[in-house]
Amino acid sequence: MLGIVYTEFMDMVKDRFSEEVLDDLLDAPGLSTEGAFTSVGYYTHTDMIKLVVTLSQVTDIPVDTLVEVFGEHLFGVLISKYPTLAEGKSNTIEMLESVDGTIHIEVMKLYPNAELPSFTCQRLGENHLLMQYRSKRPFSLLALGLIKGCAKYYGETLEISHESFDTESMFETHFDIRNLS
Ligand code: HEM
Structure with missing residues (x-):
């Protein structure tokens, strides 16, 4: 890391x-x-x-609470360090959809040795996103905190449920995200 x-x-x-x-x-x-x-x-x-x-x-x-709170804090820090990453994204869901294809790609250019998770997004409605986290590292609750930090940045309220499908070699969590704002 x-x-x-x-x-x-x-x-x-x-x-x-x-x-x-x-x-x-x-x-x-x-x-x-x-x-x-x-x-x-x-x-x-x-x-x-x-x-x-x-x-x-x-x-x-609890460890889970600490990791999540840290994720929320980290989003604020990262976005104030790299504000251009939020350009053109007008809400939380648009921002989340750009993490895998844009934001983390830019991160790789800045820090070529970064180890990043992958995300697959599926838009189920205007305010409804399914976001699937996959990583060799067990940081799905960091992702949850980052998602919450992102919502805070946009001043939006999310309803998030999540379910994990971890195996020995891969950590996978599906986030079901609704924007209630
Ligand atoms: C809500 C949006 C985001 C989510 C859900 C997310 C998710 C994650 C997660 C879960 C990790 C931990 C590594 C892993 O799980 O394998 C991570 C690492 C990282 N992310 Fe993101 N991220 C988000 C936005 C951002 C933004 C805006 C930046 C801006 C620069 C960023 C930069 C990084 C960096 C630098 C790391 C550390 C890589 C390493 O330690 O090797 N992320 N991200």
């Missing part, structure tokens, strides 16, 4: 919890870097899982 994802995670921990909680996380055993992450580095995604599991132990907040 890109270093920028780690440094944003740490900033969020510092802001929402404290510097002490962040220090506890970085002392967690088994991190590949012994707690030294830079925004331009690249680290195994299992480090992120270890950090979130430790944060859950320290704060007593």
Whole structure:
């Protein structure tokens, strides 16, 4: 996972919890870097899982909630860093439809070593989207948080249900998304 994802995670921990909680996380055993992450580095995604599991132990907040909240936060950070990615997209569903074919393609140009999931979208109605996540990494709840962050960006209200079909080698989640705005 890109270093920028780690440094944003740490900033969020510092802001929402404290510097002490962040220090506890970085002392967690088994991190590949012994707690030294830079925004331009690249680290195994299992480090992120270890950090979130430790944060859950320290704060007593479930891992799933923490990952989702981080996704929501991350969307805001990424879109303010790369605002042109939202150009021409006037609502959440249009934006979500462009993640696989446009946004993540641009991400690959910026960060050629990025490891991204794939999404297949099916429009079931003007305000109704089926979005299927597939990845070798277990970050479907990060996707859920990113989707919610996207809705927040557009000031829209979504109703989202999701179901996972994970196998040993592939994580797959289907998001059924309705725009209620
Ligand atoms: C709502 C829209 C989006 C969704 C649902 C989404 C989904 C995801 C997910 C789930 C991951 C984790 C990797 C994995 O699961 O295999 C990821 C990684 C990433 N996404 Fe997106 N994304 C969205 C929008 C964006 C935007 C707007 C940017 C802007 C630059 C972006 C840039 C990235 C980057 C840099 C990574 C990290 C890649 C790595 O660590 O190697 N994404 N995305």
